[in-house]
Each structure stands twice: as C-alpha cells, then as structure tokens.
Amino acid sequence: MAVHSNFDEYSYDMLSVSRDILTHCDTALSRNTLDPSKQRKLESMRSQLNQSDQEKRVTLKYSDIKFLHSCLQESCDENKESSPHLYELMEMTSLQLPSPPSLDKSDAYVARMERLRLLAEEAEYQKMTKNISSASEPNEGIGKELKVMDSQVTFLFNFILTVVGAFVFGYKGVEYSLPTPNVSLQLTVGVTLATIVFFADVYFIIKKYV
Known part of the structure; x- marks a missing residue:
C-alpha cells in the first residue's frame, strides 16, 4: 500500500499493544511453508517479541511488520486461506517516538x-x-x-x-x-x-x- 511505503525511509519503532502479533507469528511458523531463511528470521523475531512482551515493552520496525505480513500471505496462499491485511497488523502497534533532547540553559x-x-x-x-x-x-x-x-x-x-x-x-x-x-x-x-x-x-x- 502506498500509504505505508513511506515508513521504509525511517527507523521508526513500534510499541505493541496486544499479544496478537505473537499469535500471527505462531500461525505463520506452524504451517511450515516458509523457506529456511524466512523461517529463521521469523523465529528470531518471535523470540524477540516474546522477551519484550514479558518486559511489557515491544519494539519492532515497520519493515518487521511488513515481513510478518508477507510471511502470513505466503503461508495462507499455500493453504488457500485469507491472510490479515497490513493495516490490521499495524492496528496492533502504536508509534513510539524518541523524546526530544533536553537543552542546557546557558x-x-x-x-x-x-x-x-x-x-x-x-x-x-x-x-x-x-x-x-x-x-x-x-x-x-x-x-x-x-x-x-x-x-x-x-x-x-x-x-x-x-x-x-x-x-x-x-x-x-x-x-x-x-x-x-x-x-x-x-x-x-x-x-x-x-x-x-x-x-x-x-x-x-x-x-x-x-
């Protein structure tokens, strides 16, 4: 989608607001339809999500959300099922902006x-x-x-x-x-x-x- 393509130009981090992202990762991994490189990357991302979720703070880039979306599309196409849209995955996250630098008062x-x-x-x-x-x-x-x-x-x-x-x-x-x-x-x-x-x-x- 053209609306979301501009996110690729920045290193924005996302703050997850639910465990549904983990659920989708488990869904894509459980179908065993991905090539080994994608499988390893998705497993690494799921491990990161699981650890971050335990700390009550999840950080993912937009490119990771797009990768998860592509994995879900690929696994769902193999099983002739409908995959969630990208905007539905984005709704499970919120943008986390860095705090502005503090200015020293001269x-x-x-x-x-x-x-x-x-x-x-x-x-x-x-x-x-x-x-x-x-x-x-x-x-x-x-x-x-x-x-x-x-x-x-x-x-x-x-x-x-x-x-x-x-x-x-x-x-x-x-x-x-x-x-x-x-x-x-x-x-x-x-x-x-x-x-x-x-x-x-x-x-x-x-x-x-x-």
Missing part, C-alpha cells in the same frame, strides 16, 4: 529570559497605569470645561452690563442736561453710546478669541 539564555520577563512586567505595569490615568482624565476635562464656561458667562455678563450702562448714561445724561425732558433726543444719544460700546466690545472679543 547563562546568556537565562539572562535573556530574565530580561524578557522584566520587559513583560514593565509593559503590564504601563498598561495598568495607563488605565488609571485614562480614568482620571474625564474629571479633569469636566473641571476645565466648567472654568471655560464660567469665564464665558462672566464675559457675557460684563458685555451686557457695559452696553446697558452706556445706554443709561446717554439717556440720563441728556435728561439732566436739558431744562425740559426730550425723550427722542435722550433715546438717540443713549442708543448711539450703546452702539459704540457694543461694537467696541465686539472688537475686543474678536481680538481675544479669534
């Missing part, structure tokens, strides 16, 4: 890991303090806006007061300066002074805020 590696740990802690601290400062910013912004609003209200009050004061000054000034009241003249002078003060205030507003 002084440079330890120093670098310590530096990275400190950098991570510093980044976490900056993140925490950023959240705290961000939480206090809205209160500071509200206080600043209140100060600006108070300044604007005061300026508007002064603006209205000066315009109204100029009108009253012109209106009453003319009234007190004439022997008889002249409402039209009083209004004219009051409005004129109020207009002059109004545009003067507007000029200073533009000069200050624009």
